[in-house]
Amino acid sequence: MTDKTNIETGAERYPERATIRDVAARAGVSIGTASKALNDNGRLKQETRDKVIAAAQELGFRPNAMAQSLHRTKSMTVGILTTDSVGRFTFPIFEALEERLAEHGIAVFMCNATEDPAREKQHIDQLLGKRIDGLVVTARRMDRRPAIAVPGKTMPVIYVFSQTDDPDALCLVPDDYGGAVLGVEHLIAGGRKRIAHITGPERFEAVTLRQNGFADALSKAGLPQIGGFYRNGQWSEQSGREAVAELFDGEQTHPDALFCGNDQIARGATDALRERGLRVPQDVAVVGFDNWDVMALAARPPLTSVDMNLRALGRAAGERLIAMIAGERLKGVERLPCSLVVRQSSDPGNSKKTTEENQS
CATH class of the missing domain: 3.40.50.2300 (Response regulator)
Known part of the structure; x- marks a missing residue:
């Protein structure tokens, strides 16, 4: 084997890595033969191939990854x-x-x-x-x-x-559309008939797809889209609180469920409902979107949410x-x-369960 110098870094000393030349010298073959043996190509006797592999192991030889990639493209x-x-x-x-x-x-x-x-x-x-x-x-x-x-x-x-x-x-x-269908069908299955949709800015494609899923799920169940029950805002807790104020102030018909465009909106909405003395989910069920643990599990009660998987x-x-x-x-x-993770905000009898029924 060729004599090696050491590379110094601070107080430590690292030996140079063995090269294909060192492996060839140890095995007593040419560099080309050593390369063929290590890359498992070419016509070589098994005895020669084994000798080269043994030499590489003894020397702790590691092939140059870039050189190998050039060889195999x-x-x-x-x-x-x-x-x-x-x-x-x-x-x-x-x-x-x-x-x-x-x-x-x-x-x-x-x-x-x-x-x-x-x-x-x-x-x-x-x-x-x-x-x-x-x-x-x-x-x-x-x-x-x-x-x-x-x-x-x-x-x-x-x-x-x-x-x-x-x-x-x-x-x-x-599948934003299919995820919205999952969330709304879950609320309908729980007996909710006046479902509002609170979501983010209209410029996002996800908002449009989820609104379409929301509308189609209601239509399939024979439920109307009630005027004023669709609210656009920001992807924030504050937007959820503001939407609740708009939906529950005055003498107009109030929702018995909220389908929210993300978990931040849903968490803000549940806080606002609680401040009004409304119970979640007994008075108003809430479903979010994203299944972001930071929001969904910290909400009171924990949020049912569509998981984007x-x-x-x-x-x-x-x-x-x-x-x-x-x-x-x-x-x-x-x-x-998507799938649906069910928690107490829509179902007081379930701490957590997951359903993947009716996925699109």
């Missing part, structure tokens, strides 16, 4: 580009995605663009420079964004909890990306089913 890495600096939605997706890819030996680089186009371009250039095998794009909200420009369109790109207008792109998002979304993204890296061509918008 795969880097075994993918990039994740997000605009969600808070991570409320993307972290569960990222965790499940990373777990799924790790099963195939694929590592992940994550970059946060914070909705800055210049920073996003810089991250994309850096990821492409690392020869990633694929790219996953996520966001804080699911509304459409410009498509990622990939040279030659040869590298797989998947949009998860994010969408683009590119007809050749693959987008994976929760973000980890399932991440696993599905991993599976689709693996298939695309292997050569499959996938495109279109896939809307994955």
Whole structure:
């Protein structure tokens, strides 16, 4: 074996890593033969192959990952580009995605663009420079964004909890319409007939889809949409409190249930109802959306909520990306089913149960 010097860093000393040249010398073969043996290719006697592998193990040799990727045209890495600096939605997706890819030996680089186009371009250039095998794009909200420009369109790109207008792109998002149907049908099954919908700004596609699901569930049950029972606002607890004031002031008909666009709105609404002396769920049942534990479990009472199943979304993204890296061509918008987690805000007899019936 060739003599080695040491690399010093502060008070510690680290030996240099063994190279393919060292392995070849230890095994008594050429560098080319050692490379073939370690990459399991070429015509070699099994005895020679075993000798090289044994030498590599003795020396603690670790192949250069980039050199191997150049040989097999795969880097075994993918990039994740997000605009969600808070991570409320993307972290569960990222965790499940990373777990799924790790099963195939694929590592992940994550970059946060914070909705800055210049920073996003810089991250994309850096990821492409690392020869990633694929790219996953996520966001804080699911509304459409410009498509990622990939040279030659040869590298797989998947949009998860994010969408683009590119007809050749693959987008994976929760089924907002189906989730709304689940929530409203649950309230109807509990005997509620005057259901109001409190939600976020109309400019979001999710708001439109959930409103459509709300309306269709009422129509299917033969229940009317009562005038004034649809309220747009912000994604905030304050918006929930303000909507309750508007819905319950005066002599007009009052709701016996609230279907809320997210858990923050629902928590604000339950606080406002309690301050008015109304019992939840006996007087007014409440269902939220997102199943965000920070909000849903801290509410009084704990919130029934539609779960977007973000980890399932991440696993599905991993599976689709693996298939695309292997050569499959996938495109279109896939809307994955939501589920309903039932707690005391709509059902005093159940501390927690989950139903996935009537998923779309």
